[in-house]
Amino acid sequence: MPKTETFNREHVLEKATEVFHKKGYNGTSMQDLVDATSLNRSSIYNSFGNKLNMFIEVLSYYQQLNNSDFNQGLSKSYNASEAIKIIFNINLSRILNDNDRKGCLIVNCKSEMTNQEPLITSFMEKHQDRMVAVLEDIVSKGQMEKVFNEEQTANQYALYLFTAIQGLQMTGILNKSKEDLTNLINTILKVLE
Amino acid sequence: MPKTETFNREHVLEKATEVFHKKGYNGTSMQDLVDATSLNRSSIYNSFGNKLNMFIEVLSYYQQLNNSDFNQGLSKSYNASEAIKIIFNINLSRILNDNDRKGCLIVNCKSEMTNQEPLITSFMEKHQDRMVAVLEDIVSKGQMEKVFNEEQTANQYALYLFTAIQGLQMTGILNKSKEDLTNLINTILKVLE
DNA sequence: TCTTAACTGAAATGATTGTTTCAAATATAA
DNA sequence: TTATATTTGAAACAATCATTTCAGTTAAGA
Secondary structure, X not given: OOOOXXXXXXXXXXXXXHHHHHHOOOOOOHHHHHHHHOOOHHHHHHHHOOHHHHHHHHHHHHHHHHHHHHHHHHOOOOOHHHHHHHHHHHHHHHHHHOOOOOOOXXXXXXXXXXXXXXXXXXXXXHHHHHHHHHHHHHHHHHHHOOOOOOOOOHHHHHHHHHHHHHHHHHHHHHOOXXXXXXXXXXXXXXXXX | OOOOOOOOHHHHHHHHHHHHHHHOOOOOOHHHHHHHHOOOHHHHHHHHOOHXXXXXXXXXXXXXXXXXXXXXXXXXXXXXXXXXXXXXXXXXXXXXXXXXXXXXXXXXXXXXXXXXXXXXXXXXXXXXXHHHHHHHHHHHHHHHOOOOOOXXXXXXXXXXXXXXXXXXXXXXXXXXXXXXXXXXXXXXXXXXX
Protein backbone atom coordinates (compact mmCIF):
# COMPACT_ATOMS: atom_id res chain seq x y z
CA MET A 1 0.00 0.00 0.00
CA PRO A 2 2.64 2.53 0.89
CA LYS A 3 4.27 4.63 -1.65
CA THR A 4 7.97 3.96 -1.12
CA GLU A 5 10.63 6.63 -0.76
CA THR A 6 11.61 7.74 -4.22
CA PHE A 7 14.90 9.39 -3.27
CA ASN A 8 18.16 7.62 -2.48
CA ARG A 9 18.59 8.06 1.25
CA GLU A 10 22.36 7.60 1.16
CA HIS A 11 22.74 10.14 -1.61
CA VAL A 12 20.69 12.61 0.42
CA LEU A 13 22.86 11.97 3.49
CA GLU A 14 25.97 12.50 1.40
CA LYS A 15 24.73 15.88 0.20
CA ALA A 16 23.57 16.90 3.68
CA THR A 17 26.96 15.89 5.07
CA GLU A 18 28.69 18.19 2.60
CA VAL A 19 26.65 21.17 3.75
CA PHE A 20 26.97 20.53 7.47
CA HIS A 21 30.67 19.87 7.06
CA LYS A 22 31.20 23.12 5.21
CA LYS A 23 29.01 25.42 7.29
CA GLY A 24 28.69 23.73 10.68
CA TYR A 25 25.42 22.92 12.43
CA ASN A 26 24.34 26.42 13.40
CA GLY A 27 25.61 27.86 10.14
CA THR A 28 23.44 25.51 8.09
CA SER A 29 19.81 26.41 7.44
CA MET A 30 16.95 24.18 6.42
CA GLN A 31 16.95 26.05 3.12
CA ASP A 32 20.61 25.07 2.60
CA LEU A 33 19.62 21.44 3.08
CA VAL A 34 16.65 21.72 0.73
CA ASP A 35 18.92 23.24 -1.92
CA ALA A 36 21.72 20.71 -1.45
CA THR A 37 19.55 17.60 -1.40
CA SER A 38 16.97 18.90 -3.90
CA LEU A 39 14.48 17.27 -1.60
CA ASN A 40 11.28 18.96 -0.57
CA ARG A 41 11.01 20.53 2.86
CA SER A 42 8.30 18.20 3.99
CA SER A 43 10.13 15.17 2.67
CA ILE A 44 13.07 16.06 4.87
CA TYR A 45 10.86 16.43 7.93
CA ASN A 46 9.02 13.26 7.02
CA SER A 47 12.19 11.23 6.69
CA PHE A 48 14.50 12.80 9.26
CA GLY A 49 12.22 14.40 11.84
CA ASN A 50 13.99 17.69 12.33
CA LYS A 51 17.29 19.44 11.79
CA LEU A 52 19.04 17.99 14.82
CA ASN A 53 17.93 14.45 14.02
CA MET A 54 19.10 14.81 10.46
CA PHE A 55 22.43 16.10 11.70
CA ILE A 56 22.85 13.11 13.99
CA GLU A 57 22.20 10.79 11.06
CA VAL A 58 24.78 12.77 9.12
CA LEU A 59 27.30 12.37 11.94
CA SER A 60 26.76 8.62 11.98
CA TYR A 61 27.06 8.44 8.21
CA TYR A 62 30.33 10.39 8.33
CA GLN A 63 31.63 8.22 11.16
CA GLN A 64 30.75 5.09 9.23
CA LEU A 65 32.67 6.30 6.17
CA ASN A 66 35.67 7.02 8.39
CA ASN A 67 35.46 3.62 9.99
CA SER A 68 35.35 1.73 6.73
CA ASP A 69 38.39 3.69 5.55
CA PHE A 70 40.23 2.67 8.68
CA ASN A 71 39.14 -0.96 8.51
CA GLN A 72 40.14 -1.18 4.88
CA GLY A 73 43.56 0.23 5.72
CA LEU A 74 44.05 -1.85 8.83
CA SER A 75 43.23 -5.09 7.05
CA LYS A 76 46.38 -4.57 5.01
CA SER A 77 48.67 -4.02 8.01
CA TYR A 78 50.89 -6.87 9.10
CA ASN A 79 51.97 -5.46 12.47
CA ALA A 80 51.00 -2.91 15.08
CA SER A 81 53.54 -0.31 14.00
CA GLU A 82 52.19 -0.45 10.44
CA ALA A 83 48.63 -0.22 11.69
CA ILE A 84 49.25 3.00 13.63
CA LYS A 85 51.06 4.52 10.69
CA ILE A 86 48.18 3.65 8.39
CA ILE A 87 45.71 5.43 10.67
CA PHE A 88 47.84 8.56 10.75
CA ASN A 89 48.45 8.43 7.01
CA ILE A 90 44.74 8.23 6.32
CA ASN A 91 44.32 11.36 8.40
CA LEU A 92 47.23 12.98 6.58
CA SER A 93 45.76 12.39 3.15
CA ARG A 94 42.38 13.68 4.30
CA ILE A 95 44.05 16.86 5.46
CA LEU A 96 45.93 17.27 2.19
CA ASN A 97 42.73 16.78 0.21
CA ASP A 98 40.68 19.16 2.37
CA ASN A 99 41.16 22.12 0.11
CA ASP A 100 38.47 24.28 1.65
CA ARG A 101 39.74 23.95 5.22
CA LYS A 102 36.67 22.29 6.66
CA GLY A 103 38.60 20.15 9.14
CA CYS A 104 37.01 17.03 10.60
CA LEU A 105 33.21 17.11 10.95
CA ILE A 106 33.31 15.21 14.24
CA VAL A 107 35.93 17.46 15.80
CA ASN A 108 34.07 20.53 14.59
CA CYS A 109 30.83 19.26 16.03
CA LYS A 110 32.50 18.34 19.30
CA SER A 111 33.67 21.90 19.81
CA GLU A 112 30.45 23.48 18.56
CA MET A 113 27.80 21.37 20.25
CA THR A 114 29.07 19.11 23.00
CA ASN A 115 28.20 21.68 25.65
CA GLN A 116 24.77 22.39 24.18
CA GLU A 117 23.13 19.16 23.02
CA PRO A 118 23.00 16.07 25.25
CA LEU A 119 22.51 13.82 22.23
CA ILE A 120 25.77 15.13 20.80
CA THR A 121 27.56 14.75 24.12
CA SER A 122 26.75 11.06 24.28
CA PHE A 123 27.62 10.58 20.62
CA MET A 124 31.03 12.09 21.34
CA GLU A 125 31.56 9.95 24.42
CA LYS A 126 30.79 6.82 22.43
CA HIS A 127 33.01 8.00 19.60
CA GLN A 128 35.94 8.53 21.96
CA ASP A 129 35.39 5.16 23.63
CA ARG A 130 35.35 3.43 20.27
CA MET A 131 38.44 5.19 18.96
CA VAL A 132 40.40 4.66 22.15
CA ALA A 133 39.42 0.99 22.15
CA VAL A 134 40.66 0.50 18.58
CA LEU A 135 43.92 2.29 19.35
CA GLU A 136 44.38 0.42 22.63
CA ASP A 137 44.03 -2.86 20.79
CA ILE A 138 46.75 -1.95 18.34
CA VAL A 139 49.11 -0.57 21.00
CA SER A 140 48.54 -3.66 23.12
CA LYS A 141 49.54 -5.91 20.24
CA GLY A 142 52.55 -3.74 19.57
CA GLN A 143 53.66 -4.05 23.15
CA MET A 144 53.36 -7.82 23.03
CA GLU A 145 55.33 -7.84 19.80
CA LYS A 146 57.92 -5.67 21.59
CA VAL A 147 57.80 -3.02 18.86
CA PHE A 148 56.24 -0.52 21.32
CA ASN A 149 57.63 0.16 24.77
CA GLU A 150 55.70 -0.47 27.97
CA GLU A 151 56.48 2.72 29.83
CA GLN A 152 52.75 3.51 29.72
CA THR A 153 49.77 1.20 29.54
CA ALA A 154 48.13 0.56 26.18
CA ASN A 155 45.12 2.53 27.39
CA GLN A 156 47.25 5.54 28.29
CA TYR A 157 48.98 5.48 24.92
CA ALA A 158 45.60 5.13 23.23
CA LEU A 159 44.33 8.33 24.84
CA TYR A 160 47.58 10.02 23.82
CA LEU A 161 47.13 8.92 20.21
CA PHE A 162 43.47 9.96 20.19
CA THR A 163 44.52 13.37 21.47
CA ALA A 164 47.28 13.62 18.89
CA ILE A 165 44.88 12.84 16.06
CA GLN A 166 42.53 15.60 17.17
CA GLY A 167 45.46 18.00 17.39
CA LEU A 168 46.65 16.93 13.97
CA GLN A 169 43.21 17.58 12.51
CA MET A 170 43.14 21.06 14.04
CA THR A 171 46.65 21.90 12.84
CA GLY A 172 45.80 20.49 9.41
CA ILE A 173 43.10 23.11 8.93
CA LEU A 174 45.72 25.78 8.30
CA ASN A 175 48.91 23.85 7.65
CA LYS A 176 48.88 21.80 4.45
CA SER A 177 52.62 21.21 4.09
CA LYS A 178 53.09 17.49 3.55
CA GLU A 179 56.65 17.71 4.82
CA ASP A 180 55.71 19.47 8.05
CA LEU A 181 52.80 17.14 8.73
CA THR A 182 54.78 13.98 8.01
CA ASN A 183 57.45 15.18 10.37
CA LEU A 184 54.81 16.01 12.95
CA ILE A 185 53.41 12.49 12.73
CA ASN A 186 56.88 11.00 13.17
CA THR A 187 57.39 13.09 16.28
CA ILE A 188 54.02 12.02 17.65
CA LEU A 189 54.83 8.33 17.13
CA LYS A 190 58.37 8.52 18.50
CA VAL A 191 57.21 8.12 22.09
CA LEU A 192 55.94 4.61 21.33
CA GLU A 193 59.30 3.24 20.19
CA MET B 1 31.82 68.30 22.49
CA PRO B 2 31.35 64.56 22.29
CA LYS B 3 29.52 62.70 24.94
CA THR B 4 31.95 59.98 25.98
CA GLU B 5 31.14 56.30 26.25
CA THR B 6 29.39 55.70 29.54
CA PHE B 7 29.84 51.92 29.66
CA ASN B 8 33.02 50.07 30.60
CA ARG B 9 34.27 48.64 27.33
CA GLU B 10 36.30 45.90 28.96
CA HIS B 11 33.37 44.78 31.06
CA VAL B 12 31.22 44.62 27.94
CA LEU B 13 33.88 42.57 26.15
CA GLU B 14 34.06 40.22 29.10
CA LYS B 15 30.32 39.59 29.01
CA ALA B 16 30.29 39.21 25.24
CA THR B 17 33.17 36.75 25.48
CA GLU B 18 31.17 34.60 27.90
CA VAL B 19 28.27 34.36 25.47
CA PHE B 20 30.34 33.67 22.36
CA HIS B 21 32.39 31.12 24.26
CA LYS B 22 29.33 29.29 25.47
CA LYS B 23 27.26 29.33 22.27
CA GLY B 24 29.76 29.82 19.46
CA TYR B 25 29.58 32.53 16.81
CA ASN B 26 26.65 31.26 14.79
CA GLY B 27 24.83 30.14 17.91
CA THR B 28 24.96 33.61 19.43
CA SER B 29 22.33 36.19 18.46
CA MET B 30 22.48 39.94 18.75
CA GLN B 31 19.70 39.62 21.33
CA ASP B 32 21.96 37.35 23.41
CA LEU B 33 24.62 40.05 23.34
CA VAL B 34 22.16 42.78 24.25
CA ASP B 35 20.96 40.70 27.21
CA ALA B 36 24.45 39.75 28.37
CA THR B 37 26.01 43.19 28.12
CA SER B 38 22.85 45.10 29.10
CA LEU B 39 23.88 47.51 26.41
CA ASN B 40 21.45 48.92 23.89
CA ARG B 41 21.36 47.50 20.41
CA SER B 42 22.42 50.72 18.78
CA SER B 43 25.20 51.23 21.30
CA ILE B 44 26.65 47.91 20.29
CA TYR B 45 26.49 48.78 16.60
CA ASN B 46 27.87 52.23 17.37
CA SER B 47 30.84 50.89 19.29
CA PHE B 48 31.59 47.60 17.55
CA GLY B 49 30.26 47.98 14.02
CA ASN B 50 28.58 44.63 13.59
CA LYS B 51 28.45 41.13 14.98
CA LEU B 52 31.57 39.88 13.22
CA ASN B 53 33.61 42.90 14.26
CA MET B 54 32.51 42.53 17.84
CA PHE B 55 33.46 38.88 17.73
CA ILE B 56 36.92 39.70 16.46
CA GLU B 57 37.39 42.13 19.33
CA VAL B 58 36.23 39.37 21.65
CA LEU B 59 38.76 36.98 20.16
CA SER B 60 41.57 39.48 20.70
CA TYR B 61 40.41 40.12 24.24
CA TYR B 62 40.37 36.39 24.97
CA GLN B 63 43.78 35.94 23.37
CA GLN B 64 45.17 38.80 25.43
CA LEU B 65 43.90 37.22 28.66
CA ASN B 66 45.54 33.95 27.66
CA ASN B 67 48.80 35.68 26.85
CA SER B 68 49.02 37.49 30.15
CA ASP B 69 48.38 34.19 31.95
CA PHE B 70 51.24 32.61 30.03
CA ASN B 71 53.59 35.56 30.55
CA GLN B 72 52.87 35.63 34.24
CA GLY B 73 53.59 31.92 34.49
CA LEU B 74 56.68 32.01 32.30
CA SER B 75 58.23 34.86 34.27
CA LYS B 76 58.47 32.47 37.21
CA SER B 77 60.20 29.67 35.28
CA TYR B 78 63.92 29.22 35.72
CA ASN B 79 64.58 26.88 32.80
CA ALA B 80 63.07 25.68 29.54
CA SER B 81 61.71 22.45 30.93
CA GLU B 82 59.87 24.34 33.65
CA ALA B 83 58.54 26.81 31.12
CA ILE B 84 56.95 24.14 28.95
CA LYS B 85 55.45 22.45 31.97
CA ILE B 86 53.96 25.74 33.11
CA ILE B 87 52.28 26.26 29.76
CA PHE B 88 50.76 22.79 29.84
CA ASN B 89 49.71 23.16 33.48
CA ILE B 90 47.92 26.41 32.72
CA ASN B 91 46.01 24.56 30.03
CA LEU B 92 45.33 21.72 32.43
CA SER B 93 43.83 23.95 35.10
CA ARG B 94 41.69 25.71 32.50
CA ILE B 95 40.32 22.36 31.42
CA LEU B 96 39.61 21.29 34.99
CA ASN B 97 37.79 24.55 35.67
CA ASP B 98 35.78 24.45 32.44
CA ASN B 99 32.74 22.90 34.05
CA ASP B 100 30.37 23.53 31.18
CA ARG B 101 32.55 21.94 28.51
CA LYS B 102 33.04 25.02 26.40
CA GLY B 103 36.58 24.15 25.38
CA CYS B 104 38.92 26.86 24.09
CA LEU B 105 37.27 29.78 22.31
CA ILE B 106 40.09 30.08 19.79
CA VAL B 107 40.05 26.39 18.90
CA ASN B 108 36.26 26.44 18.65
CA CYS B 109 36.37 29.44 16.38
CA LYS B 110 39.11 27.92 14.25
CA SER B 111 36.98 24.90 13.52
CA GLU B 112 33.76 26.88 13.07
CA MET B 113 34.89 29.83 10.99
CA THR B 114 38.34 29.47 9.46
CA ASN B 115 36.87 28.18 6.22
CA GLN B 116 34.19 30.87 6.08
CA GLU B 117 35.60 34.21 7.18
CA PRO B 118 38.88 35.56 5.76
CA LEU B 119 39.32 37.86 8.77
CA ILE B 120 39.20 34.81 11.02
CA THR B 121 41.59 32.88 8.80
CA SER B 122 44.25 35.55 9.12
CA PHE B 123 43.64 35.87 12.84
CA MET B 124 44.25 32.14 13.18
CA GLU B 125 47.38 32.25 11.05
CA LYS B 126 48.81 35.02 13.20
CA HIS B 127 47.79 33.17 16.34
CA GLN B 128 49.59 30.03 15.21
CA ASP B 129 52.69 31.99 14.22
CA ARG B 130 52.78 33.68 17.59
CA MET B 131 52.29 30.50 19.59
CA VAL B 132 54.82 28.55 17.56
CA ALA B 133 57.34 31.38 17.97
CA VAL B 134 56.93 31.39 21.74
CA LEU B 135 57.28 27.62 21.92
CA GLU B 136 60.23 27.58 19.52
CA ASP B 137 62.02 30.07 21.73
CA ILE B 138 61.59 27.89 24.78
CA VAL B 139 62.57 24.68 23.00
CA SER B 140 65.60 26.39 21.52
CA LYS B 141 66.79 27.45 24.96
CA GLY B 142 66.14 23.96 26.26
CA GLN B 143 68.25 22.48 23.50
CA MET B 144 71.12 24.84 24.28
CA GLU B 145 70.80 23.93 27.95
CA LYS B 146 70.92 20.26 26.88
CA VAL B 147 67.67 19.47 28.73
CA PHE B 148 65.89 18.83 25.41
CA ASN B 149 67.28 16.62 22.67
CA GLU B 150 68.12 17.83 19.20
CA GLU B 151 66.61 15.05 17.14
CA GLN B 152 64.24 17.65 15.67
CA THR B 153 64.67 21.37 15.18
CA ALA B 154 63.17 23.74 17.71
CA ASN B 155 60.66 24.82 15.09
CA GLN B 156 59.55 21.25 14.43
CA TYR B 157 59.10 20.59 18.13
CA ALA B 158 57.22 23.86 18.46
CA LEU B 159 54.67 22.77 15.85
CA TYR B 160 54.41 19.44 17.65
CA LEU B 161 53.71 21.17 20.96
CA PHE B 162 51.20 23.55 19.38
CA THR B 163 49.42 20.54 17.91
CA ALA B 164 49.49 18.72 21.22
CA ILE B 165 47.96 21.68 23.03
CA GLN B 166 45.09 21.82 20.57
CA GLY B 167 44.57 18.09 20.96
CA LEU B 168 44.68 18.43 24.72
CA GLN B 169 42.03 21.14 24.60
CA MET B 170 39.78 18.94 22.46
CA THR B 171 40.23 15.91 24.70
CA GLY B 172 39.68 18.08 27.76
CA ILE B 173 36.16 18.92 26.64
CA LEU B 174 34.97 15.45 27.62
CA ASN B 175 37.74 14.09 29.83
CA LYS B 176 38.16 15.93 33.13
CA SER B 177 40.21 13.32 34.99
CA LYS B 178 43.21 15.12 36.43
CA GLU B 179 45.12 11.87 36.60
CA ASP B 180 44.50 10.97 32.95
CA LEU B 181 45.32 14.46 31.73
CA THR B 182 48.50 14.76 33.80
CA ASN B 183 49.65 11.45 32.43
CA LEU B 184 48.75 12.58 28.93
CA ILE B 185 50.87 15.71 29.33
CA ASN B 186 53.81 13.65 30.57
CA THR B 187 53.54 11.42 27.53
CA ILE B 188 53.40 14.44 25.24
CA LEU B 189 56.53 15.94 26.78
CA LYS B 190 58.51 12.71 26.85
CA VAL B 191 59.68 13.10 23.25
CA LEU B 192 61.65 16.22 24.18
CA GLU B 193 63.83 14.52 26.77
C1' DT C 1 24.31 79.22 28.63
C1' DC C 2 24.10 77.72 24.20
C1' DT C 3 25.62 74.81 20.57
C1' DT C 4 26.92 70.57 18.85
C1' DA C 5 28.14 65.99 18.28
C1' DA C 6 27.84 61.67 20.21
C1' DC C 7 25.22 58.38 22.82
C1' DT C 8 20.84 56.08 24.08
C1' DG C 9 16.34 53.85 23.78
C1' DA C 10 12.66 51.87 21.41
C1' DA C 11 10.55 50.66 17.47
C1' DA C 12 10.66 49.06 12.81
C1' DT C 13 13.23 47.06 8.86
C1' DG C 14 12.95 43.10 5.52
C1' DA C 15 15.05 38.73 5.36
C1' DT C 16 15.56 34.30 7.15
C1' DT C 17 14.88 30.93 10.90
C1' DG C 18 12.85 25.93 11.84
C1' DT C 19 8.59 23.80 11.46
C1' DT C 20 3.60 22.80 10.10
C1' DT C 21 -0.22 22.34 7.16
C1' DC C 22 -2.87 20.27 3.60
C1' DA C 23 -4.41 19.16 -0.84
C1' DA C 24 -2.61 16.66 -4.81
C1' DA C 25 0.16 13.01 -6.68
C1' DT C 26 1.74 8.41 -6.40
C1' DA C 27 2.61 3.60 -6.02
C1' DT C 28 1.58 -0.62 -3.87
C1' DA C 29 -1.64 -4.54 -2.16
C1' DA C 30 -5.96 -6.39 -2.74
C1' DT D 1 -9.11 -1.41 -11.11
C1' DT D 2 -9.73 0.26 -6.71
C1' DA D 3 -8.64 1.41 -2.04
C1' DT D 4 -5.12 3.15 0.91
C1' DA D 5 -1.09 4.71 3.03
C1' DT D 6 2.71 7.58 2.00
C1' DT D 7 5.21 10.95 -0.30
C1' DT D 8 5.36 15.32 -2.43
C1' DG D 9 4.95 20.32 -3.50
C1' DA D 10 3.84 24.85 -2.34
C1' DA D 11 2.35 27.97 0.71
C1' DA D 12 2.01 29.70 5.32
C1' DC D 13 3.47 29.82 10.25
C1' DA D 14 5.09 32.62 14.08
C1' DA D 15 9.51 33.55 15.77
C1' DT D 16 13.84 35.23 15.37
C1' DC D 17 17.69 37.02 12.62
C1' DA D 18 21.18 41.14 11.92
C1' DT D 19 20.82 45.72 11.05
C1' DT D 20 18.81 50.56 10.53
C1' DT D 21 16.30 54.50 11.77
C1' DC D 22 15.34 58.45 14.39
C1' DA D 23 13.73 61.27 18.00
C1' DG D 24 15.34 62.33 22.58
C1' DT D 25 19.00 62.62 26.00
C1' DT D 26 23.41 63.80 27.37
C1' DA D 27 27.78 65.99 28.14
C1' DA D 28 31.62 68.72 26.64
C1' DG D 29 33.60 73.13 24.16
C1' DA D 30 32.66 77.86 23.09
